[in-house]
Amino acid sequence: MKTFEKGKLRVWYDEALLSVPPEQCFDVGFWQQQERIVGQASGRGTTWFIQLDNVQGALRHYRRGGLFGKLVRDHYLFCQWDKTRSYQEFQILNHLRQAGVNVPRPIAARAVKKHVCYQADLITEKVPNARDLVTILQENTLRDEMYVKIGREIRKMHDAQVNHTDLNIHNILIDDRERVWIIDFDKCGVDFSQDWKSGNIQRLLRSFKKEQSKHNIFFSEHSWQLLVSGYLPQVKE
Ligand SMILES: Nc1ncnc2c1ncn2[C@@H]1O[C@H](COP(=O)(O)OP(=O)(O)O)[C@@H](O)[C@H]1O
Ligand SMILES: [Mg+2]
Structure with a gap:
């Protein structure tokens, strides 16, 4: 730099x-x-x-x-x-x-x-050839695997201890290679406590629900469970 x-x-x-x-x-x-x-x-x-x-x-x-x-x-x-x-x-x-x-x-x-x-x-x-989740879900459903991938990406961000204070579905993009991108880190910081993590996830759920009632986006409880399964660590046998 x-x-x-x-x-x-x-x-x-x-x-x-x-x-x-x-x-x-x-x-x-x-x-x-x-x-x-x-x-x-x-x-x-x-x-x-x-x-x-x-x-x-x-x-x-x-x-x-x-x-x-x-x-x-x-x-x-x-x-x-x-x-x-x-x-x-x-x-x-x-x-x-x-x-x-x-x-x-x-x-x-x-x-x-x-x-x-x-x-x-x-x-x-600029993330090439990407659209945000609100735009995508207004037109179509997302494949199950994509919800898991979104959960995984958020998990990686949390493992890097970054608190995204505005985690909503306008700030998640998906590109034409089906990669998930997170944007808009204004006021976000590295925070070594843990207590904000579930707050981020709850905010994201509220965002899905808000856009569902406002723009009738495709979204279901099943989609959310898939996202959470991507976020939670895999249980090792
Ligand atoms: N790097 C980027 N690549 C592609 N689109 C972007 C990028 N940064 C911002 N955008 C687009 O611009 C919009 C607004 O930018 P964002 O960083 O979310 O700021 P804010 O929500 O504070 O206005 C985003 O929702 C997205 O559509
Ligand atoms: Mg934004």
Whole structure:
């Protein structure tokens, strides 16, 4: 990881993946001018998919949700550079990749200090040919084996002691090779206690149920049992 520093700006980046100057890569207008925006997705804000030289990236500005978010939208209290959300997410992604969990490669993270606050952005590698679970389950059922695989991937993340504070089915992707990916590690951290793990799993179940009543997705108790069987360790004879 390389660091670029200029005044109130810090960018941390992987120079093997970032093929443009670090001070420009978070400017959506820059990508638009070069006609290198290849798509977009929406979550809290817009995620822009951009064409780098060798890979595609997903560029996201950090925004708050909820009522508080309406007041201070995208400003966070600054404490230290390495405590910024973008830097932390960059590090968590590297940690998870080293642990063999399918998460996007981090490409660049930015923090810009504004008085006592900062704003932040992140570019990760776009997971190629993937769709999120909500979209998939609106159209079709998933094969049994896929639920087991989702459970296994979450288990790997938990074995790496990463608490995903927003584990929902918008943040789980499946690609065209049937690989499961977990995304969106804002505010997530490495936590050596255990008590948050079942909370993550319960949140995921609530997310399935919510989308079932909202969007009528394919989902059943049987699907959930399969997912849990992938999550729980195999009993050795
Ligand atoms: N690396 C990525 N590869 C593919 N799609 C992505 C990637 N990162 C984000 N997305 C898409 O953008 C959406 C929003 O990004 P996400 O990181 O979940 O932020 P938030 O939910 O806070 O807006 C995701 O639901 C997903 O559809
Ligand atoms: Mg999300």
